[in-house]
Amino acid sequence: MDILWNIILLFIALGYIGAFIRLLRGPYLPDRVVALDLISVIAMGFIVVYAVRFNQVNFLDVAIILTLITFLGTVAFAYYLERRI
Amino acid sequence: MREILIMTLMLLGAGLIFLAGIGILRMPDIFLRMSATAKAGTLGIGLILTAAALHFNEFGVYTRVIAIIFFILLTAPIAAHIIGRAAYFDGVPLWEGTIQDDLKKHYRITDHALYSGEIPPEEILVPQKEADDFSEEPE
Numbered sequence: 001m002d003i004l005w006n007i008i009l010l011f012i013a014l015g016y017i018g019a020f021i022r023l024l025r026g027p028y029l030p031d032r033v034v035a036l037d038l039i040s041v042i043a044m045g046f047i048v049v050y051a052v053r054f055n056q057v058n059f060l061d062v063a064i065i066l067t068l069i070t071f072l073g074t075v076a077f078a079y080y081l082e083r084r085i
Numbered sequence: 086m087r088e089i090l091i092m093t094l095m096l097l098g099a100g101l102i103f104l105a106g107i108g109i110l111r112m113p114d115i116f117l118r119m120s121a122t123a124k125a126g127t128l129g130i131g132l133i134l135t136a137a138a139l140h141f142n143e144f145g146v147y148t149r150v151i152a153i154i155f156f157i158l159l160t161a162p163i164a165a166h167i168i169g170r171a172a173y174f175d176g177v178p179l180w181e182g183t184i185q186d187d188l189k190k191h192y193r194i195t196d197h198a199l200y201s202g203e204i205p206p207e208e209i210l211v212p213q214k215e216a217d218d219f220s221e222e223p224e
Contacts, residue, residue, distance in 0.1 A: 004092050011099035015106030022109045022118070030172035031115050034122060037164065038109055041126040045102050045133050049095065052140045060137065060149050067153055071160040074168060081171035082197075 005053060012049065016042050033077045040070040087139065094136035101129030114180035115172050123165040127157055 019042060023035035044066045051059035108121025131154050138150040174197055179186060190203045 001088075001092075004096065008095050008099040011096075011103040015102040015104075018106030018110040019122075028115065028172070028175075028177045030168060030175060030177055031118065033168055034115065034119055035109060037168070038105060038122045038126055041122075041130060042102055042106070045098065045130050048130075048133050048137050049099070052091075052095070052137045057141055057143070057146060060146065060153075063134075064149065064153055064156075067156055067160075071156075071164055074164040078164075078167040078171040081168075081175050084175075 008049060009046075012042060012046050016046075030081060033074065033081070036077075037070065037074050040066060040073075044070075091136045091140050094132050094139070098129040098132030098136065101125045101132065105129065113182070115177055116169055117180065119165050119169055123161055127161045130154075130157055 016039065019035050019038040023032050023039065026032055044063045047059050047063050047066070051057065051063075102125070105122045105125035108125060109118050112118040112121055134150045134154055138147050173188065188199075191200050192198070193200070193204055
């Protein structure tokens with residue numbers, strides 16, 4: 001069972017690394033915005049996995065708030081991108 | 086039995102998140118990258134949340150998980166659409182292997198206007214944009 005948990009956390013960490021490399025490399029600003037969006041989604045998945053692994057129900061509230069803030073942040077970035085030309 | 090179901094859902098969700106990370110790293114174009122991350126990320130989060138609901142097996146957790154999944158299914162396509170629209174308007178070039186660009190003859194990049202007829206060719210500005218360089222002076 002521990003091996004399975006390690007595999008799950010390894011998958012999430014590898015996805016995190018891929019998104020972070022894209023955030024650093026760009027090459028355009030919308031690429032970075034998409035990478036930030038994916039990073040917050042992966043962080044939410046990690047929070048839920050942690051809540052299940054250590055039996056902490058309250059961490060699911062953090063996932064709710066993170067969902068709301070992610071959507072607002074993405075919309076704000078898109079608005080800024082459209083207006084900056 | 087329940088443990089097997091929970092771990093299977095968790096592994097599938099984590100694998101899909103891993104695929105989203107691979108997709109955003111390896112796809113050649115921002116639009117293809119978005120098509121990888123929006124779908125794989127949404128499905129992966131949905132599977133992980135379903136596994137969490139099955140693990141806790143409480144009424145409050147079920148309602149919260151259903152609320153989160155509903156909200157993600159509602160907002161993830163909207164966010165991807167808005168970012169794609171902003172990227173096209175911003176002039177991010179398409180992948181050179183792209184065979185069709187339906188907006189090209191109907192969209193004028195200078196004032197963001199869309200037309201159902203074709204725009205005369207001298208007014209079309211093909212999106213040509215250099216990569217972002219943060220050393221340039223802010224306007």
